[in-house]
Amino acid sequence: MADTAAPATPGPDARKLEILQHTLGLDEYGRRRIDRNHFVTGPGGIDHPHCMALVRAGLMTRAPGNPLTGGSDLFQATKDGRAYAAEHSPSPPRLTRSQRRYQEFLDADSGLSFREWLQADASTRRSLADPSTCEQPGRERCR
Template identity: 60%
Template sequence: MADQLLHILQHALGVDEHGRGEQYRSHFVTGAGSDDHPCCIAAVEQGLMTRRDGATLCFGGDDLFHVTPAGRDYVAANSPPPPKLSRGQRRYQAYLDADCSLTFREWLDTPWCKAA
């Protein structure tokens, strides 16, 4: 259940399996009968999430769970480290992060790529 809990918290925060990302959200919606609901209830009992009863909400009766600061700390402490990347993989990741209109080959010829 710890792996499922970590996955749910990561998903609720909008981060990847290594805990990386902008944490652009902090909620998870699930209802009784789903596989995730018991895990979210356990997270509430551990103080990692809070719960709003779906019966009081206007979107179909599922419960709304919010990640608490303790839940954010749990994700930071329990997410595995990202894999080590080779120099070429780091360069390609830098190209993807640049989000430019150049092809990878064109980007390789730019001055800022030489520093990567």
């Protein structure tokens, strides 16, 4: 007999984890995408009650709205909030060899097409992935 149950919707704790991950610039697996620590929402916003619950739990702090935030409250993750996000984020899925290679290409952000990147030798790929080499001659494609 086929399972006809409705798909599970994320519970309140799942939404709180998503808010902490977004606040800290993490992906859904807790890996850093960008360096940040802020979340802006105001009373009446869909995430405001979740953020207030995180403040009560000691996982976030709240600063009242100001002109810079458009009058909305500014929330920041605390040390405990960072630890919570790290502890409760799931492990990333296991990637195949091809998926890992493509992820390396994306991480390198070399300016090369995937085909060009594949044709480059391993030492060239490593140097393309190293941002400190962008100052070297011949690295016009670095941003």
